[in-house]
Amino acid sequence: MRIETAARPVFARHESFHPRYGWLKKAVDAAEGDPTTFLREDAVVMLGVGKNMVRAIKHWGLATGVLTTVPNPGRPRMPLVAPTNFGLGLLGDDGLDPYCEDLSTLWALHWRLLSPQCLAPVWWVALHEFPGVAFTQRELEEFVLERVSAVKEWESPHPGSVRKDVACLLRMYTAAGAGQRATRDDVIDCPFRPLGLIRSAGSGFRFDLGRKPGLAPKIVLWACLDYMARLDSPANSVTISRLAGEPGAPGRAFRLTEEALAALLKEAVAPTGVGTGPTLTQVAGIAQLQWSGRSDKAASSALWSHYARRRRQAGLALSGPEADLPSTSGLQATA
Secondary structure (H helix, E strand, C coil), X not given: CCHHHHECCCCCCCCCCCXXXXXXXXXXXXXXXXXXXXXXXXXXXXXXXXXXXXXXXXXXXXXXXXXXXXCCCCCCCCCEEEEEHXXXXXXXXXXXXXXXXXXXXXXXXXXXXXXXXXXXXXXXXXXXXXXXXXECHHHHHHHHXXXXXXXXXXXXXXXXXXXXXXXXXXXXXXXXXXXXXXXXHHHXXXXXXXXXXXXXECCEEEECCCCCCCCCHHHHHHHHHHHHHHCCCCCCEEEHHHHHHCCCCHHHHCCCCHHHHHHHHHHHCCCCXXXXXXXXXXXXXXXXXXXXXXXXXXXXXXXXXXXXXXXXXXXXXXXXXXXXXXXXXXXXXXX
C-alpha cells in the first residue's frame, strides 16, 4: 500500500501534545454527550484542559478512529464530531475496555492510528516505510520529510511541521531504555510508551522488533482481518509474508518479524478443521491466513473473543470501514 492511498496530508494538528492518559475516553464521552463540544467557547471548562489541549484531544480522537466528523447543518464549514462505532464500542461506558485497563486496547488504538485512511502520515511513514532499526531523530526527520514531500498529490508540508510530528512520535512511544525503569508518571504522561515500540539507545533510538508486551494474539488476528477489510478485498486468504512485510499491514505497524507474526496468529486461530473461525494453512509451502465470510465480520469476532469477559456494546460494527461511521448514539445526538 502506498502512502497517498493510505493516509491524508495532516501535519502538526496535535498542538505538540502526544495523547495523555484518559484523553481518548474523554473525547468519546464529550462527543457522545454533545457533538458541538469541540466548537464551544466553554470547551476548556467542559473538558477541564487548556485551549490547545482541547484541539489536541479532538485531533487524537479523530486520528485513532474513536471520533469522526459529521455534517453541521447550521455551520457547514465547521463540522460536528461524534463517536464512531469503534470508539463507542471500545471506550464508551458500556464498551469493551472504557478505561484502557487492558494493554491490548492501546495496541488496538495504535493499529487504528496506523491503519488505512490514516490521519498521521508521519507516523505511517516512520512505522511502515522507514528502513532503519537504530536511528537518530535527525535521520528520521530527513527520511519522513523526503518521503511526504515526494507525494505529488499533496502540497509539501512545512519542514517545521514534520519536525514537530517526529518529536511528538518519539515522545509518544519511547519507553525507558536498557537499565532504566518506567515510572507511573511515564504511563500517565503517555499510555502508549509501555507498548515497547521504541527505546532510547545511546544518543538515538531503536525500534524493538518481535513480540511486544500486551500484544495479544487475538488483537493481532483482528488487525490482520481489519486490514483486509479496509483494502476492500474480496479474498478469503492472505499470505503471512504479506501481512508481515507490506507497508500498511499489521506486521509493520506492530514491528513484528514474520516469525513473530506467524507465532501470534497460530495462537489466535482454531486448529485446521476445528470450528468455523480463521485458520492457518500451507499452500504450495506458503503460509496463509484463511477465513470464511466477510473479513470485517471475522475481525469483529476476533475482537469480541479477546474481550469475552468484558461488557459488550451490542449492535456496533468494530472492524472495517463501517467501524469508522458515527455510532447510532452519535447520529441521534446531532439530530
